[in-house]
Amino acid sequence: MSDVVAQQAEETEPEVDLSIADAIIDKYIDIPGNLMPVLQAAQDEYGYIPRAVADHIAERLNVYPSQIYGVLTFYAQFHLKPRGKFIIRVCVGTACHVQGAPRIVETFFDKLHIGHAETTADLRFTFEKVACLGACGMAPLAMVNDSTYGGMTVQKVDDIVADYSQRPLK
């Protein structure tokens, strides 16, 4: 597991273009209670909230950097590390669990060399276990971004990884 952690993308946070953040802030600057929408819009643009963006938002909105971090860590919707282009979510809720979700999860771990809530070094995949996706009839269930894959098998994991590995990153 330690190798995998070492491969994590977090160590090489790329230079971020703050002009994108500036454009977002300019739009919301005069609106009271603007911190949440600014952070949400920034995450939409950057895919996550880079440190430099958090600090820049703090400076421009005149909010303490600590408070921004408080907000970012309170809400599960915010991410502080770069995320993959393809977010693989595997349901581990009750129905999926009894239908073999743990094996599906393990197979993804083996194939991608990453663990839960981690991202591949090439920023292609992020893997997440989720509690319930609300489609228990299709158990065991996986999702890649907005596409749903029901009745998952170990073979299907191979197919999904192979399929998305060929898709362009840009």
Next chain:
Amino acid sequence: MVNLTIDDKQVTAPKTATIYEAAKMNGVNIPILCHDKKLKPFGACRMCLVEVEQMKGRQIPACTTPVTEGMIIRTATPDIVKARKMVLELLLLNHPLDCPVCDKAGDCDLQNLTYEYKVDSNRFSDEKFHHEIDYNNPLIERDMNRCVLCGKCARICDEIVSYGALTFIDRGIETKIGCEFDEALNCEFCGSCISVCPVGSLLARPFKFKARFWSLTKEKSVCGYCGTGCGLTLGVKDNKILTTIYDENQGFHKGQLCVRGRFGYQFINSTKRLMKPLIKKNGVLTESTWDEALGLVAGRLKDAGSVAALATPRLTNEEFVLFKKLLDENVGTKNYDHAAGYAHSALTEGFVRSFGTSASSASILDIQKSDLLLVIKTDTYETHPVVGFEINMAVKNKGVKLNILSDKRGKLSKLPDAVTLVHRPGSEVALLNSIAKTILDEKLSNDAVASVPGFAELVSALSAFSAEAVADQCGLTAAAIKKLASDYASAEKTLIIFPTGQAYTGHNADLASAVANLAILTGKYGKEGCGVLCLSEKNNSQGAVDMGFYAQNGGLNGMQVLDACTNGTVKTLFIAGENPLTTYPNRSKVKAALDSVEFLVVSELFLSETAAMADVVLPVCSFAEKEGTFTSADRRVQYFKPAIRKNVQIKTDYEVFSDLIARLGGNAPASGSAVFKEISEGVPGYQGMSHVALKKDSAFASVVITPAFVIPQATSAIPVEQGKLALVIGSALYHNGTLSQYGEGPMHVCPEGYIEMSHSDASANKIANNDLVTVSSATGSLQLKAKISTRIPAGVVFAPYHFSDSPVNTIWSGSPVTFVTLAKR
């Protein structure tokens, strides 16, 4: 007032009180963990649960619930006690019981409540936390394993300090108090968070394993750094000062302290303190006896015509009077001064001309009662941090408007809706005059103003200062100046605040008169929340002025004394505690003067670089080893007694002066209180004061104002030297004068001088943070570490002046703006 019943007792309380406050006022103590009277109610810990008959069956928090008429409250029913016990059980579930090694033991709210509620067993069990303890800074230890999440640290850092270093991070059971990105604490280290922490999560590291809390004697004193006049409680054991102790009821500031006050006490028990008189023999300072040293000094003082003296504004009022008596009566010289002569000119010349008194017309207490504050220089926060807290609270809690005129931005600029006009360095007076001109033009002045002496002349003299005319010189727009003028004039209560000090040569008599003109024009003085507050630099700067220890009646002032040393007219110079070699402008000139003077006596705590040049060095006491009175910047007179016994080998300045008076054949007053009696009889405003009365409570020396307009001199823009940067010097937050260099706390967080510059000037000179930079001016060059920040405008650089190892006066000759070049080493 409303009537209510608390624990079957009929009581009354103000309408705005909470149940907790109403109970407290009436002698009923409700336990609290997360509540602090200085902070907004929070209601997190549930310790203060009470029952209110009207809200049947519900247990409600006393700290957040306001009282209503007829409320029947019970604070200690069996159900309530049971609930509180449960709260404690749940807190103790995760709180480590490492009280034997916890510095908080004995002063811990959680420990005390656990004891009070007899929680000797726990029905639950759970794992303790395993958070890493933050040992990354030398002053504040953060052990989040002990945290009970009361949030007081985060709230005080926001509501009063306005730094926001701490906040709740993460969620649910993982929630903890942390900094941004869960990094190590790196803040201004005022330690306010330590003072309110109810458990041992936040501790003063310098005090770790020094003593148990209950073995300390608490000695009340007055802080010996800046002119704010904060009360200080010192924790003493075995005649050593081991820590400062928080007392939420102490002083106007309710126990709030800055980094210097809280962590800067180590100089008192420093091993570097001078313990024996030194006499220069064959060019080397050699240990000697008091008799020999004072005999030598007394012999030199007999030659009246050639004696001069400089004193630090850290002496007590009694010592100033005695020193003055020695010089006036027994020596016979008028050549004495303090603070280089110019640092008090705002008071002794400016305010004397404008208000007829050498004191401020407002107090620190007016800050929160005002409607609009006009602060000259954001440095006000750095020079007087606890006054800065008052400004924070006024703006954040009371909605007071804040306008700032400054040559750089600063922490105050970040307060909600603060307006900062960043002007060119050195253009303050022109800017203030143009505000006065605008007030006149827009007919915003007070109706009665025409009868104030000098009005007609002022009107004509101001004609040169229209906003349009000075806008360019200040680097501002005329519209911004006009807006500021109308804001100032239209607010009902306005207070102008400006710092003075040896680093602020521009904050002189002209600036004081220019701000006074504004206050007089609009009639905003002499009433609550209005006036002009001059924040003088040191703990007894105002006292030095009040005692008259400055050049008067033809005596030489501080800078003239040095000139006279160089040209040989002054042959004996007595320096009591000043360190001119580092703090007076133009180091080479100061050095030449001290080299030339035949006989130099320095009384000091430490062998400062000035003392090292002396012929005789007299070891004297700090404030903690003597008694006396200090007068704060807003003229609050405070008595303090020795917190520790002085070493038998050293003397107080008071003893030195009385000994010298006796040796010169005079009669020294019997005691400090006898001297103070003379003060109360002779110094305007001190009438009726005595040591006995001041021991009970401090008192304000009254100020009588006789307004007069001072005609502004024509000003011209300081010519910009092409390709050079404008150096302004000032105070760093962590320091005050040069004394704080011996306080370990300040030196841990700000150990050396630096040059602060904008990103654009840094990149133009290819300078990165912490690069060593050679700063060169017409008078010399100096190497300083670069500090790049967003608060400094392009074309301006800032350097603090406190450091003996990097003395800024090698490149600064006393002008408010010095043009320099930077070169990366």
